[in-house]
Amino acid sequence: MYWNPHIEQADLPTLRALQAQRLRDTIAHAERSPFYGALFAKCGISTDSIRSVEDIRRLPFTTKEDLRSHFPYGFLTVDKKDTVRLHCSSGTTGNPTVIFHNRHDLDSWSNLVARSLYCAGVRDTDVFQNICGYGLFTGGLGFQYGAERLGALVIPAAAGNTTRQIRLMQDFATTAVHTIPSYLFRLHTAFAEMGLDPARDTALRLFVIGAEPHTEEQRRRIEDLFGVKAFNSYGLSEMNGPGVAFECTCQNGLHVWEDCFLTEIVHPQTLEPVVEGEVGELVFTTLDRQAMPLVRYRTRDLTRFLPGTCPCGRNHRRIDRISGRTDDMFIVKGCNIFPMQIEKILMRFAQVGTDYLILLQTRNGVDEITIQVEMQAAWFTGDLAALEKLARQIVHEVRDEILVTPTVQLVEPGSLPKSEGKAVRVRDERQA
Ligand code: AMP
Ligand code: ZN
Numbered sequence: 001m002y003w004n005p006h007i008e009q010a011d012l013p014t015l016r017a018l019q020a021q022r023l024r025d026t027i028a029h030a031e032r033s034p035f036y037g038a039l040f041a042k043c044g045i046s047t048d049s050i051r052s053v054e055d056i057r058r059l060p061f062t063t064k065e066d067l068r069s070h071f072p073y074g075f076l077t078v079d080k081k082d083t084v085r086l087h088c089s090s091g092t093t094g095n096p097t098v099i100f101h102n103r104h105d106l107d108s109w110s111n112l113v114a115r116s117l118y119c120a121g122v123r124d125t126d127v128f129q130n131i132c133g134y135g136l137f138t139g140g141l142g143f144q145y146g147a148e149r150l151g152a153l154v155i156p157a158a159a160g161n162t163t164r165q166i167r168l169m170q171d172f173a174t175t176a177v178h179t180i181p182s183y184l185f186r187l188h189t190a191f192a193e194m195g196l197d198p199a200r201d202t203a204l205r206l207f208v209i210g211a212e213p214h215t216e217e218q219r220r221r222i223e224d225l226f227g228v229k230a231f232n233s234y235g236l237s238e239m240n241g242p243g244v245a246f247e248c249t250c251q252n253g254l255h256v257w258e259d260c261f262l263t264e265i266v267h268p269q270t271l272e273p274v275v276e277g278e279v280g281e282l283v284f285t286t287l288d289r290q291a292m293p294l295v296r297y298r299t300r301d302l303t304r305f306l307p308g309t310c311p312c313g314r315n316h317r318r319i320d321r322i323s324g325r326t327d328d329m330f331i332v333k334g335c336n337i338f339p340m341q342i343e344k345i346l347m348r349f350a351q352v353g354t355d356y357l358i359l360l361q362t363r364n365g366v367d368e369i370t371i372q373v374e375m376q377a378a379w380f381t382g383d384l385a386a387l388e389k390l391a392r393q394i395v396h397e398v399r400d401e402i403l404v405t406p407t408v409q410l411v412e413p414g415s416l417p418k419s420e421g422k423a424v425r426v427r428d429e430r431q432a
Pocket of ligand 2: 248249255311312314
């Protein structure tokens with residue numbers, strides 16, 4: 001099901017009533033797992049504890065550490081023979097965690113991804129090239145099944161081999177692509193090296209980008225480079241994968257699919273709800289998952305609820321793009337800094353390319369930040385004075401944003417190390 005006005009345009013009382021009912025069902029499922037069975041017994045929680053969605057606050061949180069310490073089957077509510085697939089998290093930080101699905105769960109997930117793609121403007125007439133890993137990573141199969149359900153023609157291109165990706169785009173007249181944002185810059189360079197112009201030589205009309213943090217400035221660069229709209233896709237393996245929150249064609253925040261995810265934003269230390277509109281940690285409770293429901297799962301992702309209604313007519317609340325993770329914040333000279341604060345400034349400079357690396361080092365017992373920034377090819381000339389002037393400007397603007405003075409090194413285009421999957425933006429080489 002890719003467009004369901006009954007759910008997507010439901011008025012608030014209807015949506016909240018559906019959530020409360022589904023929350024009770026989720027508790028009923030969850031208590032069959034060893035982990036929640038013991039936890040709920042200890043806390044005196046049962047389906048009777050839930051009358052409305054507000055009662056979510058009576059329930060305990062679940063963390064990644066809980067998933068790890070009950071690896072692999074501690075959260076399973078059904079017999080293993082009734083599960084049909086597992087996925088692992090990419091281990092953005094630490095060891096992977098595993099999520100099991102039964103047939104119902106996979107069906108629900110495919111519907112969510114189909115709904116998300118439709119919401120961003122993908123149609124059954126599109127040729128959808130899915131450029132991402134097809135293994136345990138959820139982006140491959142998640143988008144494959146979702147785009148098929150929508151009725152698009154899906155090319156399971158998987159990751160890597162950029163020349164072949166471009167050939168596929170040309171051979172089959174690809175119109176929509178899903179990939180991580182950092183890859184699109186590499187793709188664009190490859191087009192140029194092959195003497196091709198994506199606007200002239202392909203049928204591309206839409207990108208779906210996600211799985212890694214990126215700024216609004218980065219998105220605009222992608223759109224300008226290709227002349228193609230790019231829509232933000234947010235998800236995490238613990239909540240299936242893609243299809244948790246998605247931008248609609250208005251591009252003004254991401255609708256969270258509230259019929260399937262009860263969404264809270266809490267203060268990462270006090271765990272109390274933040275004031276509506278303030279930034280905090282996203283917390284999700286699955287509302288339509290049977291084999292492995294999760295209750296109040298702490299994502300570590302930071303964002304805020306956006307106010308107002310969306311002109312697209314969907315009533316599911318919108319969140320702002322992810323501004324960072326509680327665990328990718330680093331502290332230098334007492335200042336809390338998120339990589340995206342730095343990216344936002346860098347992308348304002350037309351001379352700057354799209355790749356950068358933030359190095360954290362200790363020199364003489366003092367923490368220091370060095371930002372290595374790739375230049376745009378056209379700007380990387382031998383004019384040392386011009387480069388020094390630019391570096392000084394960047395230092396100045398970054399300092400205004402993060403309150404610490406960095407060292408800025410402008411480096412040749414393509415000279416920074418490239419990672420296979422999600423881009424690595426920070427290298428912490430400080431002594432413990
Ligand atoms: P994984 O479970 O391996 O798919 O990784 C999920 C994590 O990737 C999330 O918790 C976020 O930190 C990050 N992520 C996914 N989508 C986005 C997005 N659109 N913007 C920023 N970060 C994202
Ligand atoms: Zn909308």
